Amino acid sequence: MTLEFRNVVKRVGAEVHIHETNVAFASEGFNILLGTTLAGKTSLMQLMAGLERPTSGEIWFNGRDVTGVSVQKRNVSMVHQQFINYPNFSVFDNIASPLRVAREPRAEIKRRVGQVAEMMRLSAMLDRKPNELSGGQQQRTALARALVKDSDLILLDEPLANLDYKLREELRDELPLLFKDRGCTVIYATTEPTEALLLGGHTATMHEGRITQFGPTAEIYRRPAGLRTARVFSDPPINTAGVTKKGTRFIFNNRVGWDAQGARAELPDGNYTLGIRPHHVTLDHTGPDTVELEGTVLVTELSGSESVVHFEIDGQTWISQSHGIHPFKIGAAARFHMDIEKSKLFDRDDKLVAA
């Protein structure tokens, strides 16, 4: 089961919703679309489902051109961020509806709905109407409806975004198990980098209607091909700074400098962009490979186990994320340590040159 986009472009009026896209999604595990709101995740999914036609280009599924095939004939399932169920149908009829439309025999429908309901822990609520269920149960009903038919392609458009924290974690743990061994392509859209890492599989990072990179999730996280991808795949946002290489040393800000190590020493002299994730800019990590930064504290966010500090160096905002609670005075000077080995270097075209 492979889903492939060939030169796909989607325009609505004068606006380009999806820029030319070429990508072949993985047939196993999750394919995650990662991007902020309005990055084009939903537009891309509507093209995959066949709810919208591409302005140009082709969509291939399993070696077949499905560009002009209507959604009803595509054998896809979709779950939305909002809890979408048919309000006038009972939970049983909701789950059974794709099978009814496909004219499955009555006994078969009963058997399969019972099975899926059992799996989604909805067996006790089959006679209720969706609006008599809790949010989590409503979304389970929607998921059950997506699972009950043997779809070739399952589209999950931020299915956990509207659930509260506990339910989200619970369902997120269950999801990979539900789709295991089904032999279908699963596409999962999310705005949260953490969610992408937890679900694994492959990730396509999206920004303003473009897929900036596609590959195995861990690989993309470790080696983002460009600054865009690195920005999308970092929460809190990645810190960036212009640095200059001169001989064997990198210089930032005319004051702070460090020795280039390993492959980085081979890079030609010139200007680069340094990218470093907030959890590599910490308060406590001191050592030979760390570089000390001094800044003015702007904002601090203290959660139970970690401190996120926004600080300023020469008008530019940095973010540091450290374990433990560290109280700060706003406006005071503070020292942070940058784990320079974990940083990434991008050239002037924002392409990765060292990770």
Next chain:
Amino acid sequence: MRKFTWLAPTLYILFLMLPIYWLLNMSFKTTNEILNNFTLWPQNFTLDNYIKIFTDPTWYNGYFNSLTYVLINTAISVTVALPAAYAFSRYRFLGDKHMFFWLLTNRMAPPAVFALPFFQLYSAVNLFDTHIAVALAHGLFNIPLAVWILEGFMSGVPKQLDETAYVDGYSFWRFFLRIFLPTIAAGIGVAAFFCFMFSWVELLLAKTLTSVAAKPIAATMTRTASTAGYELGLLAAAGSLTIVPGAFVIYFVRNYIAKGFALGRV
């Protein structure tokens, strides 16, 4: 002070109910009693007025005619407005917002403005003095209203519901009839109610477009005043009966109306 909180609502309700009470009061009196004495309740209680209405065809046909064109109009208005409202709520097309506003402007002119052209037109196509003529004429103000109300309810249903149904394999019409219409049943109820009400109370077009065969009850009432002198008791009885269908319909849709007000469209 606390003790008298019941006073204001009681006075208000008394004030509202007084004309209705007086109408009922008169309908059980003889015309003589109405003209000669001022009485708070009927001295010679009589059902003659009602008996006359239910036995004389010129009277009960008035109700029959009115109900016929009102029901036809309600059916036409809602049926035609459903697809229109769906288009306005789901699709963006050239001039959609202008068209939506233009629909509403049809309600801004008094229907009487159209009495003369309608009279001419319907006479020309031999529809004069038929129920369907009045039903169609009332569509002038009822269809825009129904579109306006239904669009509000439809826009409250997320577009993802449509998408989910298509993904599940539903064709457009199957989705529209089996899933979408039941979902907005409250809206259809509210729209039908307003169409019913406005068509029921409209007099001028209904009177202009009919003479005998489709004469509405309100027209019958205005004419009877002059035949055998004053028949005030009879008129009062006819008036009381005219209130009944409206009250009846309101009773059934009262919960939906509240919902309609909550949606801000009614």
